[in-house]
């Protein structure tokens with residue numbers, strides 16, 4: 721979960737989200753029984769929407785299931801805390817289940833992952849773009865570059881290409897060894913990263 725096809729960890733910034741502070745600012749949480757639709761667009765294109773109904777201590781989110789036609793309801797508790805300078809601020813409580821128990825984290829934002837369920841960024845395995853681990857990505861692009869020098873495509877999942885017709889065998893072996901080494905290094909970093917990720921949950 722939370723990873724794109726390119727092995728990059730998906731980011732908060734690139735995910736569809738709902739922000740309880742924004743809803744509060746817009747007066748959408750004033751009282752129970754309010755109904756509104758929250759929709760997302762990117763570059764003018766609609767990306768989807770969720771219907772929201774407010775309850776006394778929660779919001780009820782209704783969205784279309786990705787495979788089934790019927791819509792699915794998710795009840796997300798909303799709690800309020802006092803601010804230092806007066807006033808109150810709302811929080812969502814993440815209802816995603818972790819090892820059979822609700823996560824329960826108090827968060828400002830929930831992300832739409834594995835539609836139609838909203839969950840906090842921890843449960844979605846999302847990173848902030850600024851947190852992306854640079855060494856891993858450097859290793860990936862180095863391995864990709866070497867593979868492409870051998871005439872292959874950028875995907876590290878594809879098998880290595882054979883020797884290009886005009887290349888000397890010596891050059892080929894040298895590049896091949898470098899590319900294989902880079903790929904191994906890159907996979908080791910990915911593996912370590914995945915282990916850390918699964919421990920963090």
Ligand SMILES: [Zn+2]
Pocket residue numbers: 814815816823824825839840841842843844
């Ligand atoms: Zn969570």
